[in-house]
Amino acid sequence: MAPINLPSSLHSDTILVVDDEPEHIEWLIDYIEARGLKTIVVNNVSQAIAAASSSQFRGYIVDLNIPMGDWVPTFAIPNDTYEKYRGLLVIKYVRTQGNKGRNVIAYSAHINDLINAEIKVLYSEYIAKGRAKEFKIGVEEMLTKSLGAKSALKSTKKN
Amino acid sequence: MQKEDIQEEKEVGLLFLANFVHQVVNPLNGVIGTLDNINDGTYKGAIVKQKVNACRGQLEQCVTLIRNLAYLSDFFFDVSDKEDLKVVRENATSSLPQVIIEAAQFFQIAAEKKGIKIELLDPIDQYKIRARHELLKQVFINIFDNWVKYGLKNQTIAVRTMVNNKDDLVIDIVGQSIGFNNTDAERLFEMGFRSKEAHNTVAQGSGIGLYICKQITTKILEGRISAVHTTKTGLTTFRISIPQKKWLL
Numbered sequence: 001m002a003p004i005n006l007p008s009s010l011h012s013d014t015i016l017v018v019d020d021e022p023e024h025i026e027w028l029i030d031y032i033e034a035r036g037l038k039t040i041v042v043n044n045v046s047q048a049i050a051a052a053s054s055s056q057f058r059g060y061i062v063d064l065n066i067p068m069g070d071w072v073p074t075f076a077i078p079n080d081t082y083e084k085y086r087g088l089l090v091i092k093y094v095r096t097q098g099n100k101g102r103n104v105i106a107y108s109a110h111i112n113d114l115i116n117a118e119i120k121v122l123y124s125e126y127i128a129k130g131r132a133k134e135f136k137i138g139v140e141e142m143l144t145k146s147l148g149a150k151s152a153l154k155s156t157k158k159n
Numbered sequence: 160m161q162k163e164d165i166q167e168e169k170e171v172g173l174l175f176l177a178n179f180v181h182q183v184v185n186p187l188n189g190v191i192g193t194l195d196n197i198n199d200g201t202y203k204g205a206i207v208k209q210k211v212n213a214c215r216g217q218l219e220q221c222v223t224l225i226r227n228l229a230y231l232s233d234f235f236f237d238v239s240d241k242e243d244l245k246v247v248r249e250n251a252t253s254s255l256p257q258v259i260i261e262a263a264q265f266f267q268i269a270a271e272k273k274g275i276k277i278e279l280l281d282p283i284d285q286y287k288i289r290a291r292h293e294l295l296k297q298v299f300i301n302i303f304d305n306w307v308k309y310g311l312k313n314q315t316i317a318v319r320t321m322v323n324n325k326d327d328l329v330i331d332i333v334g335q336s337i338g339f340n341n342t343d344a345e346r347l348f349e350m351g352f353r354s355k356e357a358h359n360t361v362a363q364g365s366g367i368g369l370y371i372c373k374q375i376t377t378k379i380l381e382g383r384i385s386a387v388h389t390t391k392t393g394l395t396t397f398r399i400s401i402p403q404k405k406w407l408l
Contacts, residue, residue, distance in 0.1 A: 020361050023272065024185045024217065027192030027201075027210075034201045044359070065181060067359045109184040129188040132195035 003075040004096050005053035006155035012058050012147045014038040015139075018048040018090055019063040028061070031136060035143045044069030048090040052097065056156045059142040060094050062087040064108040064115065081114045088118050095122050098153050103142055107135070179367070182224055186217035193217075216268035223265070223300055228367075253292035255330075255406075256282045259318055262299035266307050274313035275334075277303060281320050286328060289405045290379050298375050298384075301368035302332055302397050309360055311335040311393065326403040327382070336395040338388040347386055348373035380405050 015032055019025050020043045029039045037058065042048050046069025048062070064087035073089070075096075082088045091104055101123035108115060109129050119126045127138045193210050196202045202210050256279060263270075263277035270277060288295055306316050316334035323329050339347065339354040346352045351366040369386075376384040382401040388394070 021185055023269070024189035025192070026213070027189060027196050031192075031196055031201050067361065069359065109181040109188075129184055130191055132188075132192040135192070136195070136199075 004093060006097060006153060007052065007054055007056045008155055009055045010147075010152055010156035011038075011040075011055050012152075014040055014055075014057050015059045015061060015142065016048065016051055016057040017041045017061045018043075018066060018087060020044060020066045025063075027132070028135065028139075032139065032143065037143060043067075044071075045086050045089050046071035049093050052090070052094050056097070056099065056153050058147050059103040059105070059139070060090070060099065061105045061107070061139070062090050064088060064106055066090075078118075081118050085115060085118075088115075088122070091122050091124055095124060100151050101125070103147075103151065105138060105142070179224065179228075183221050186220045189217045190214045212268060219265060220269070220304075223304060224367075226297065249289075251291040252287045252289055252407075253295050255286040255288055255295075255320065255328075256284070258288075258292060258296045259299055262296050262303055263318075265300055266303050269307045270303075273307065273310065275307065275310055276315045277306070277318065278315050279318045279320075284320065284408060286320060287407050288328075288380070288401060289407075290375075294375055294379060298372045298399070299332075301372050304368055306332075306334060306336065309337045309357060311337070323400075328401045328403075328406045330399045330401075332397040332399075333394060335393045336388065338390060338393065338395060339386075341388060344386050344388075348384065376401075 013036075015037055017025065017029060017032075017039050019041065022029070022041045022043065029041065032039050040051060040057070042051055044067045048066075049071055051057075052060070064085035066087050068086055068089075071089075075092075077083065077089070078092070082092070085108065087106060087108070091106055094104055095101065102125065104122075104124040105127060106115075106119055106124055107127045107129055111126065111128050115126065125138060127135050193202070193214050197207055197210065259279050260282070263279070266277065303316070310316065311334075314335050316332060319331045319333065321329050321331075337356045337360055339356050343352075343354050347354060348369045349366075350370040352370075353366045373384050376382050376399055380399075380401050382399060382405065384397070384399050386395065386397050388396075
């Protein structure tokens with residue numbers, strides 16, 4: 001299996017939400033859908049990578065504390081932080097596919113230096129849980145700015 | 160205690176705290192987000208009432224977790240040598256059907272979302288247990304909480320009571336779940352232990368609920384608690400056995 005699979009379809013009106021306890025983020029899904037976008041919710045690294053491998057999404061919102069599912073790493077795991085915060089694996093995957101950092105948001109119950117450091121390396125966004133207003137401001141750009149031709153991956157442009 | 164043991168205990172404690180924080184922050188985050196959606200008009204009309212009810216469910220989940228912490232210290236009450244406390248606990252009795260029904264109601268909203276029903280098969284026999292109501296209720300709350308998290312969708316969890324040939328009152332809670340390896344069955348009741356299957360479903364959990372169940376069952380009820388999973392049928396059974404001196408009908 002290739003380390004990274006490039007998606008063949010584009011869902012420019014859909015946000016991929018990755019969380020193992022989606023009942024606690026129903027409010028976020030409702031908020032996004034009230035703004036006219038669609039959401040797809042998956043629960044672990046395996047499902048998220050499968051979804052990202054087949055489709056490019058307008059944005060990716062990823063909880064860092066998620067289970068692995070049955071995904072077997074197809075690339076070298078950079079360090080222990082990825083073992084502890086497995087959502088980083090999803091973020092690394094979609095960023096390596098070529099998705100823009102501003103369209104990839106990580107969140108978790110608490111932030112620490114390990115997470116901060118990796119988020120910087122991956123050039124993505126981070127929001128702490130429990131701050132609904134900040135979350136909404138954080139996703140605003142994703143909701144209001146269309147993906148644009150420059151942000152679409154080459155593999156999805158063919159279709 | 161050896162230096163390595165102290166270090167290991169410290170690490171287990173820190174891991175437990177981190178998991179506990181995560182478990183409380185998640186439902187609170189849900190409540191905050193829902194309130195913000197009501198505030199900014201994302202939710203309006205009839206749905207607001209439904210969402211407020213959902214908030215109540217999430218806050219109740221936080222209360223369950225925090226109460227578990229409180230129960231760790233509450234053992235003082237039930238194991239203390241203080242004479243005035245002994246009188247209260249020795250005279251305490253609780254109605255088993257009432258305790259089970261109240262604990263099931265606690266999870267009604269969350270269970271409905273997964274299409275899960277919790278049914279007490281014999282609500283008529285009024286078994287009385289020689290233990291405080293709140294303490295006994297916490298056992299069932301923690302077991303049902305596990306089922307809401309790790310039970311399969313669209314099923315009925317059966318709670319069956321019977322008296323065995325040793326006159327133990329046996330309570331079986333039976334339903335389908337994601338399962339676990341039976342070699343881990345004993346360890347499910349250890350503080351901080353979570354099965355591989357549980358980890359694969361929900362990344363973090365406090366690992367405290369079943370530990371509390373065991374403490375209450377063995378130390379207060381002087382009984383036993385066990386769990387078994389049958390891969391063939393997908394059925395998991397939690398069994399609580401209470402010796403005759405601790406119950407009456």
